[in-house]
Amino acid sequence: MTPDAVVLAAPAIPAAGAVAIALLGARPNLREAATLASAAALFLAVLSLLGPVLDGARPGAVLMEILPGVALAFRVEPLGMLFALVASGLWIVNSVYSIGYMRGNGESHQTRFYVCFALALASTMGIAFSANLLTLFIFYEALTLITYPLVTHHGDYEARRGGRTYLGVLLGTSILLLLPAIAVTWAVAGTLDFVPGGILGRGMSNSAIGGLLALYVFGIGKAALMPFHRWLPAAMVAPTPVSALLHAVAVVKAGVFSVVKVIVYVFGIEEIAGLKSVDWLPFVSGFTIIAASIVALRSDNLKRRLAYSTVSQLSYVVLSVSLLAPLSVMGAALHIVAHAVSKITLFFAAGAIYTASHKTEVSQLDGIGLRMPWTMGAFTVGALSLIGVPPAVGFVSKWFIFQGAAATGQYLVMTVLGASALLNAAYFLPIVYAAFFRTPPQDAGHGEAPLPMVLALLATAALTVGLFFYPDIPLALARQLAGS
Amino acid sequence: MRSDLVLRVIAKLLIPFVLLFALYVQFHGDFGPGGGFQAGVIIAAAMIFYAIVFGLPAARRMVPDRAVEAMVAAGVLIYAGVGVAGLLLGGNYLDYFVLDRVPAHGQERGIFWVEAGVAVTVSGVMLKIFYMFAGRRSDADDA
């Protein structure tokens, strides 16, 4: 297949997988095989694009014209490549994990679960490879809607309430803010394509650009910038594999990915660097980093703590891109990868703990590291990575963000980064400490989680460390992004 | 009422003349006041007169409901048929000029059939309305 055809295949493979899964619903083993097969096929397809993209090619495809001059179109650029690679690669791991989790917990509606999961990945690929704002918007909304059944999977009162918040915030921000932002962009620029260096030109006053940026960054609710972060903790009612892949990787990364893409390809870094009207963004994201960390510190529920940690870490990406320097943009791209592999490890661990022991609160985890050494070992690796300790990939991305801040002389940002590293340590390390060094209660009669889950979380933990030593591919892609 | 002999005899005598008058009005419509509407109503009036004097069941035996509905439909079809005939003969829809070699005669021919259709439909509709309202009453009485 030519790279152009592969680009189209990327959203099509998981969609076709979803159909196969639905048809095989009555036979669980075949159904799971279909999930794994489509995950593997997707990863291989995305991987085959890597070479051309690294060589500077930008494969793409145009499907049909939705509005005059705006088509449903795909084009692979470095950031999208990186995002697609992360999401599709982790889907394989997550599928293995899901099988263990869903069977281990005897969840109902498993076919619906896998179908929606595959469709969510299809939408994610659409977002990653979108060539213009409209395509991005279509798949962005599709991702919101297709993850709704996953969030409300249990169908009880809690799930309904969580689902309402989830949908209310995500749809609300996208319709109220993002859609007008896109319309204004169209009215001003006459195009919606992503073009290196931006498309806005000179058609807007500085203050209007600031307003438009606000519409975008708040309108992309998936980036979970405060005050539109509430959907993420609400989404934690979902089964853990959903929280792991979608609410640590696919959905939230789709948010920050979109923010980065809009700032780089719609506004253009050079165009808006130094504008007074956009310098509020580091403050908002810096505030989100600190505030979410503090909330995380005070949450006893493990998944909730991880969710707020995600809110905080997402703002790292927004913060670093808002510095509008090439180095910090690289840092943003790298942090998308770093946070993805680290946070998915943490969620995997949380799910494993729940499956093995049905414990959900941090205060219940005393001594659990002795019973589940692999799980908690992986958890420790993920936590250290997010704090920014080498040898884990989190260190790499934070290094670039720090350098970017230093290069632009943003001392406030450097302070925020330092403080948040301390806060990260403060909410992760007690868990590690309790797990390994406190005496366990006597009644706990459980061992490790099911094998597929342990394998999955070890794989992501290994990836977390491995990417520290071999960051070449993400680095190369990030460099292309910053250089473009 | 039904046994009133004078009424029955007069009615039987009168109704043919009413119908004849209806035909006169119908054909006089070409060049004077008259036409399908009026003729149709007069025909219906004759029938309704009959129904009032001899009772609804008798009238229904003579002109059954089905026939009334068929009249309503047939009249419209005659009208539309004239239009289609115009189409088939090479004119526009409802073009009477083409109905005869002499255009003026075509007009007369066209209006004749159209008025005939109107008369059939109007008398049908009038009867139908009468049957419906009158019929309800007797249905209720029977029940």
Added chain:
Amino acid sequence: MNFAGHYSYWITVFLMIAGLYVVIARGNLIKKLIGLGIFQTSVYLLYIAPGKLIGGTAPIIASGFGTYSNPLPHVLILTAIVVGVATLALGLAIVVRIHEAYGSIEEDEILDRDLTGQEGR
């Protein structure tokens, strides 16, 4: 403005308002239909009155007559009358069935019966 000279319009407007008033103000379904009839009748007048020329005759060409009334409004209103009759007939038919279903033709009573779910006679 010549008020008396426009008397046909005054009649038209009076019928229009009166008909509309009856439709709105009366609760009896039959009376509403009567009001509707009056309202429509005003339109017939509105069309036909201006079509008449004083001294004009029916528009049939004959020797000795030079002015003719405009026949078009008559044709239009003939159609409108037919439409009005059809509407009236249909309206009455519906009222008859409403009476059968609810046992009343007073609007407030019917709405009342719908609310309480009470059956007609």
Added chain:
Amino acid sequence: MIGEHLPALQVVVPLVAAPLIVLLRSAPLAWLLAVGVSWASLVIAVALLLQVQSGGVISYAIGSWPPPWGIEYRVDALNAYVLVLVGLVASVVAPYARSSVAAELPRERHYLFYCMYMLCLAGLLGIAITGDAFNLFVFLEISSLSTYVLIALGRNRRALLAAYQYLIMGTIGATFYVIGIGLLYLMTGTLNLADMASRLREVHELRPVLAALAFITVGVSLKLALFPLHFWLPNAYACAPSPVTAFLAATATKVSVYVLLRFYFSVFGAAFVFERLPMRGLVLTLSVLAAVTASFVAVFQQDLKRMFAYSSVAQIGYITLGIALVNENGLAGAVVHLFNHGVTKAALFLLVGGIALRTGQVTFERVAGLGRRMPLTSLGIVIAGLSLIGTPGTAGFISKWYLVLGALDRGEWWLAALIVASSLIAVAYVWRFVEAAYLREPAPGVAGSGEAPDGMLVPAWLMVAACVYFGLDTSYSLGGARAAVAVLLGGAP
């Protein structure tokens, strides 16, 4: 030879089918004829659209009497577009009607239903195609009268009351329209719309023209259920048999909007209506009120049909809002929303009809747990609901997009914000259904029978697919709408 008579055939074919059905009396034959005629109307409408696209305006003189003396059928890009919409919806509803009518009506009334359906179709097509103001009134009444009958055929006795209310309101509306036409006739001496438009330019006595504008506006607004003249609509839609609801919701109000567009832009002229008179503010206010309040009312309905009926009132608000924008993007949004909303609402009401067939009533209690019992129907409602909200990738998005652009073109930011904000209310009512269908357990005692019959499901899903298709490939829907807008803003009808 047939090509040049298409304008007449467009109306005559369904008009002739109606009495034929009465003569046939057999339900299956009547259904077959209705389906065939509906499909034929669609083919004719599409052929007319193609002719207009290639050869410009088509003028057809009925009875060969040349306009402006005779009745003229005049097809341009705008009404060809409306004709296609009506034909499309009719040809989807007609096959659907078989199962639905068989279940909802006593057997001896089936042929009556199809007869009235054909008359209604003929009336709506006639309104759209005719270029004569009074002929338009006659077709308006043909469609209205048959609609009253169709609504009265509903199962519930409330249907009778709804039909009666609609009859009163509809007749008042039509009479208002005729009064307006009468005044225009007095001032111009012509009934041909094109002729009337050119003669109106020379009329200097403005008062009768203003009165005519007012009467026509109120009359047509009654028919299209512009807020606050919409009170007949929810009752009528909720009580009518399911195929009727779908057909009316998708076409009747849309055709009335067409009449409004025709008079505002072609006859009176946009400059007169919107610049010299405060009509813009009026229509804009009413439209926004409709979009917001009717959406709110929809959220609190217990009955699905009623809920979507109020949603229709709100969506009509969007259409008239686009008209009040009076610029290219806004009007394109209005015209394309005619089509997109028609398709969306048809899909919704057809699917709801399937539920009604299985559960009797369509209250929220009855649809609890529907996702399991009728998965395809529920999924279809969700997708069409998304189109109603205006989610990107669905037809509804395209219209919202153009409305927002139209508002931005005028620099009216608050209006753009209102448009998107009110579509959020649509999320609320669509999601009430989603939660009921997927996240609630069915109430005990609700019949657990399966999907609607294929004869209903397939047409409904065709419309659902159309909702998505016209959201992704807009070359037909949007292309047609833009051509129509060019006609509207170009001045000449």
